[in-house]
Amino acid sequence: MKKWLVALVLLSLGTFGHSYADDANIRFTAVDIYLDSAEPVAAWQFELGDRAGVMKVVGVEQGDSPAYAHAPYYDREAVRLGEADRIIVADYSLADVVELPSGRVRVATVHLMLSGDDDADFNLFLVTATTYDGVVTDARISFDVRTGSEQ
């Protein structure tokens, strides 16, 4: 009986020790999202995930264009609860066509909490980008982790 009790205590310590080690490796980073379009963009939507499963979204910030002056739309409740291991971000603008951004522009910055020993393996794709007329435009999306490594 005593042996079983000792084994149970050791097992519990091992479990707690493991999770403590995971928690100890928490770090924060920010990922800038860039949209590159030849035509002015009136609406855009992207999805960011992590194949390694180490990221949690903690916030989303608006980009550089004055046509998108406020924070974009995303699932704020999932972010608030710390459950956003992937995120869909989108925004639109009712500004005149001359005010809409074109070329390469930062549309959002996603703030992340990373945990565990693995590096994040980001998976970013553009769901849609449309012009002032509502036509889907051939845009490219890319990201830049704040450490300076653009991908």
Next chain:
Amino acid sequence: MTHNDDEFEELPEALVEALKSANEAVPLITARVDREVLKMAREQFAGRKPAWRRRPAWAAVAATVLITIFVVQLDQPMQQANLPMRAARPADISDVLTLARE
């Protein structure tokens, strides 16, 4: 003729009879009779359901729910028909932009 009879002389006959009967002694209800009446009343209402369990109440609730369901189901296709969305793909921000412009 008594004094009282003189007073009644000028009153209608029906009223006189009513006043006379009002002066009669109140029938005595014994404790036994009281218990019997109470027992009969209890037996009469023993099998009766409470007001909220009676059929008409449930029927009204069911009818209300059905009407609500049908109204909602009828309303949804009309809303979808009004949306300028393409049915072949899920809605996205471009649909929101289109709606915002209207």
